[in-house]
Ligand SMILES: [Zn+2]
């Protein structure tokens with residue numbers, strides 16, 4: 001098993017010690033475990049701090065990676081919160097340490113935290129979705145220092161209503177084509193099963209197929225665990241989704257370079 005999206009108490013929204021998370025991963029027999037704590041500069045809700053003490057973080061990654069090196073491969077990663085006005089800060093963070101793997105994610109868009117009621121309600125759902133995906137597309141045209149786009153359709157978690165595909169899939173297609181052309185990956189994020197999203201997996205089967213059709217072949221799977229009990233959560237199902245989309249390999253990373261393992 002490969003869990004390529006996890007957090008620890010270095011993230012503003014987790015209280016679990018990194019070592020506790022890794023011990024859980026070892027007990028589950030996980031082969032490669034990516035720690036991807038948040039760095040989300042200029043996060044648009046002052047109640048949260050998603051800054052990252054990169055020195056303390058990377059020191060602990062080194063210590064734990066070494067301590068358990070015979071038992072698990074620790075992949076040293078980050079989940080970057082991308083916004084149009086923080087690209088310099090993001091580049092500085094990825095350059096501050098030789099990370100193995102960077103997830104680029106959108107938790108804020110168009111100047112709002114995307115889970116904020118004032119962002120997702122009070123407008124037509126079609127307009128919310130077009131605004132969100134157009135923003136993601138625009139940012140990804142400018143910012144390339146990441147390896148995999150995190151939870152592509154995260155907006156589904158917070159939207160008052162999910163519009164028909166026809167209302168916004170042209171933008172999703174443009175995004176997955178850009179990812180494929182840039183040699184960037186996409187992740188299957190199993191937190192959707194904890195949010196009880198039903199068929200609306202992250203990404204949906206349709207979105208994953210569009211990425212593969214566009215020539216994309218870099219797909220990671222991750223639990224997005226913020227506590228030890230969620231480590232490895234439903235990763236078998238994520239692998240099944242990757243197979244159903246026609247993929248034969250899963251992506252893993254070392255020193256920001258992709259390596260494929262058989263699905
Ligand atoms: Zn995220």
Ligand SMILES: [Zn+2]
Pocket residue numbers: 005006007079224
């Ligand atoms: Zn995350």
